[in-house]
Amino acid sequence: MKALHLSLFAAGTLALASCGKDFLNVDPIGRELEINYYQNPGQAYEALVSVYDVLQWNDQTGFSIMYLLQTVASDDAHAGGSDASDQPAFVAYDNFSLTPNLGPQAGLWRKNYRGVYRANLFLEKIQNVPGTSDEFVRRTSAEAKFLRAYFYLDLLRLFGKVPLITKTLSPSEYYEVTMATPEAVFAQIEADLLAAIPDLPLSVGGSEKGRVTQGAAKALLARGYLYMNVKMDQVAQLSEEVIQSNVYSLTPNFADIFTRANEHGPESVFEIAYSENSTVGWEVFGSGYGEGNVGVQFCGMRDFDGPVYSPGWGFAPVSQELYDAMAGDPRRPFTIINADSLAGSSYSPGYQNTGYFMYKYAPRKDALSPDGEPALNWGTNVRVIRYADVLLMAAEGLARSGGSEATARGYLNQVRQRAGLQPIQASGSALIDAIATERRLELATEGHRFFDLVRTGKAAQVLGAKGFVANKHEWLPIPQTEIDAAQGALTQNPNY
């Protein structure tokens, strides 16, 4: 009996020795846990910045440089590079030899879904951040919605049917996703942008340049309607609202649009900011950490030795067709570098060399990064939505919705006039064609051409010679790695 008592006593001692609940909880040191984060406006703002950050990614799973890839896919440029084996993804998009395993799709898919995730996370967290003003919540939420719409519009245009995810997924939901139709995806884009517009500022000050404005959201929505070929009246109305806001104007001299000085210039409605203060090296390639625009390095002339330009890698040599299409156009020298005509310089012709190179995003010595690996740290901003684009969208919207052709012509001719060209007097379908032509020439090599051909049904006709097959190459294949990882949740695009 005594032994029993002692055992009980001892057992009690053991029980007392047991540790408190906190014993096993680790306090993080030098880092925060997601579950404890988003506790003040500063943290919320940093979370918002992380959504913007994805805009500038161009190193995901190879090189996912949107404007460059879309130019290569169009009739405005070839793949280029050193030889036919340089950047197989570019070659495959150029000649439409895309397969589920070959092409730029994996990087573009990942980049945009990372953006969607960060936007979703922000929108979930911002509701419960202490100390935030209503105005802060409204504006940043609107920005996140804009960015989510931006990423989805890219996904929609690149892939057609994609999973529509509007919240962060819990593990039980990972494989429950379904492929949404383009219409369903677009409905979300439209809803996000319409919700965002009233909460966004009309314009932003110097230190905030690059943050989303009402104009950017309206223009993006107009771009979406155009791509979907719906609500042309809305295209016209949204574009005209941007025009009538008097926030934006055409840069007087076309040659100045893409200069360093004109980043966030009067013509810039939405721009992706890159910084030459970025100092990353190859060791972080693929991480999304860099702040530089590697596309600039891509389209430079190989081994270039001469004034103004820095050597590049010779990708996206401009096609003879575009060069010829711009014959006599005063914009040509500010759209295409004729490398063979540059005095006092030399370069190495690469794969598919035409002697013509992209001017707008060319590597200029004055934008060379002082630190870090130069190739990865170009500071050149990408002009995603220019005022000229808005004018042309307004013109197209009016012309295609039965609006005032005179007004439409007026917008078109503003663009032509700035370029130093004669006004156009066309009407009806001739006017619509003239607008399309103007879009190609004004916006050449900025990544619009391919989607314009697809949305107007001209892609097969124009790109057929390059290998484009209708009902297939309008969209990229869903990455095979993604189909494998999704455990049956995804289906491949038609004809791949």
Place this chain on the structure above:
Amino acid sequence: MIKRIIRFAAAAVLLTAQSAWGQTSSIQGSVVEAGDGSPIPNAVVLSAGSGSVLGSTDGQGKFSVRAAEGSALKFRAPGYSEATAPARDGMRVALRAEVTELDEIVVVGFGTQKKSNVTGSIAQVKAKDLENMSLFRVEQALQGRTAGVQITQNSGQPGAGSVVRIRGTASINGSDPLYVVDGVVIGGGIDYLNPNDIETIEVLKDAASAAIYGARGANGVIIVTTKSGKGAGGQMNVSVSAYQGIQNPWRKVSTLNATEYATLQNEMAGAAGQAIPYLNPRALGEGTDWQDAVFNRNAPVQSLDVSMSQSSKEGSYFASVGRYRQEGIVAPGRSNFERISARLNTTNQVHRAIKVGMSTAFTHNTSQSVAENTEFGSPLGRALNMDPITPVYETNPLLLSQSPYTVGGALRGNLVRDAGGIYAISPRVTSEVVNPVAALLTNTNVGWSDKLVHQSYAEAKLAEGLTARTSMGIDLAFYGGNGFVPSYYLNATNFLDTNLVTQNFNRAFSWMWDNTIAYTKDFGAHHIDGVVGHSAQAVNGSFMGGSKRDVPTDQFGFATISYARNAESERVYGGKWERYAIESYFGRVNYDYDDRFLATVILRADASSRFGPNYRWGYFPSISTGWNLHKEAWWNSDLITSMKIRAGYGMSGNDAAGSLEYAATISGGRNYSFGYNEFMQNGTSPSQIANPDLRWERVGQANVGADVRWGKYLYTNVDLYHRATYDMKTRPVLPDYIGNNAPTANVGRMLNMGLDLEAGYERSFNPTRSIRVAGNVSFLRNEVVYLGNDGGYLPGQRWGPQGLEITRIQEGLPIGYFFGYLTNGVFQNSGEVTAHANAEGDLLQPDAVAGDFRFVDVNGDGKLNADDRTYLGNPTPDVTFGATLNARWGGFDAVVFLQGVAGNQIYNATRRYDLPTANLNGSALDRWTGEGSTNDYARLTALDKNMNFARSSNFYVEDGSFLRVKTAQLGYTLPEGLAAKLGLKRTRLYYSGNNLLTLTKYRGFDPEIGNGFGVDRGIYPQARMHSIGFSTSLN
């Protein structure tokens, strides 16, 4: 069998009946040993009924007693098991030798157990086995001594550790066993221990044993118990032991001398259509032997150890101090190790029911080490690849007056030089292959550690059979390093313009508190004992370090970060560890019936801070049973004198996870710039998706075994096991649409299966003549079963600047297998090149010519490409074995200890395949030179279009089997009389040789490659050592 039992029962009944009425008469007989029939003197004869002593045997084993004919007599002799037999005149009784070994005590974790009643698989190594073995480190005590425990020394570098694998590699996330020293779980390895302080080492091999350590027992547990004061004599004992040895490399790798090098360089240039670089190779002679230049001949090793101990009824102590110094056989003055250790272990019986004790060890280590096993800058890697034409020192004034020795017309200030002159710079070999001797002078790095391990305990006997114990352990370690890199110029790509001084300082502190209650009770023939307990442990640490550039000195000793200069070049870093905590409840019950039927049940519950709240607690049960057949009454075999069969199954865990690995933490660097002035904004987002389900890896192990003693001298132990790892942590591929990085998850599986055999023969002919032979063999098969990721494999090690993938971890194959192209001989002529085509007639190797390797189109798709890379070999041996032979003859004793492995391969990655001017292994002399010359070694060319050597292929994979005489020792113990005259007790002098002989086909420096999983990039080889030593006890 049944018949025997019936017969026995009948005899017993008869005996009882007879003794009731029998009359006494004279019974004469003999008592002999069951095995060889030799007589047993001094055996006592008793009456089984009354227990009274009737008589005993004489020197010839004969006895004569008075007893009733047929009454039961009992025979008893020390060292033999009792026997009972009916009295009968002229009887002959055979006694079986008592198997003393099985009654030894083994430590089982939170307690001890009679070895004869252990049901798990536990190996034990005792101080006796290690005496005077010239061990550098404690792990060496286990190498080759026990089946299923594979110890591979990382290298021969002084202070280098070992890879310890108990029954194979169970996880891709860490497979090191748990170390428990005097009850304290030790982090960071046990190199602080002085091998002379060790009393026993137990290895808990199967899960049935290791389950008591639950979440950390999956890779096996090594329990070290240090010495304590012994005996009750009350006399102090002082022991001194010391040895001194010299070490040398046991082998040099064959390389080309200058003439051969130049000849083959000419051949390579010729084959590529280039101009011949060396017009007269013969004139170059032998050239420089770079291995001679970097090896350190006759490197000394010294060990001195003094201990005192005393014991009485009131308590005991054991105190020791030791010093061990070793210089390495590579890089004179740059590779060495010193350990100074002190220990005090005490016990005190403070009350008749309360005992307290402690063990305290302090160790100070310092070491200097050179890079090893890397193709980028290890002295031996450089020695193999540096051209033999370049001299060690450049003395030619013409060369010294031009580039690269000069810059701007003047001699470079940072050329590496010493009293011998200016070190030569090779004009031939580039990249990291610089003058290996000069390179050694460009880096001084002294590492140090101070470690204190302490445990105190109190044990109270609460009642008969009931004991409570509490123990508190701490493990405090300070460690760091001081480094200095002077400004130097080794070649165009390896130079430093401003010197660099670095320092780092780390502190780790762990405490653990164990409370246990043990109970033991016999109920008739039933015996039960058990322990329940609670344990908690927490680990904390912090670190800081820094560097400064361009301090105005070139002396390591003088350089310091606090040098009052160049404050702007100062860099500091520092931080704290996130706390690691573990809390456990555990219990074990041992039951036996009459020492015959045995059973053990263990349950442990562990909670670790490394896992999320969903799976913080894990439960690890085990059950094992045994049957001592020889204790059965019917057992009557002279051939098998004892036999135990065992079977068990248990689950243990591996908590190999990083701090907060399960959580999503916030990462920065997601930046974006706004504004005209590119005003950079900090962006943050979660680093990964959280996995609150992250939990232990589990290893389920089934073990069956048998321990058998054959006759008196021979024993065998056999164990068969199946170890399945579940919930192995891998990073599964998640769909990208989820939007963030996948966390690690418990999805993988691994399997290890094997057979462990041990056998020994031990025989004493008389007190001064004995022989002991012990051997063990382990067979092991490892397979990665499932990884749960895309492609079913994980990339492994890479080689060279091009990063050739040379190993992989892949489902269905052994972990870390060698990976690459398969060659199928050398094309002997162009016809063979043309014949190597696919069904369409396309050449598989269009760039090949005669003399190039023929690569196999493994997947048969008619193309030769990366998809044809395949399995080339396995770094894990199929068979591991060891054998020890001990003999004692008069005052002399001898020990030979052999160890080896078989069935594994080594990837010989010592060659810089990317540098055509690098020196080559001597086997290059047997290259292909024309049709029929060889089928094993492709031609040499400076333009290797076929990529004969620039692909990972089986050309680089060699047989890694070896048999090594690890130790051979001859000792002499002074006669007691002589020793006493000198004032000494037992005194022994010895010679010991380590690594005297190694039989292997492997061509590299050493087939024992622990560090690098079988990939040799220029390993630091084990030394051959000759040493002499003594040990003595003083009064």
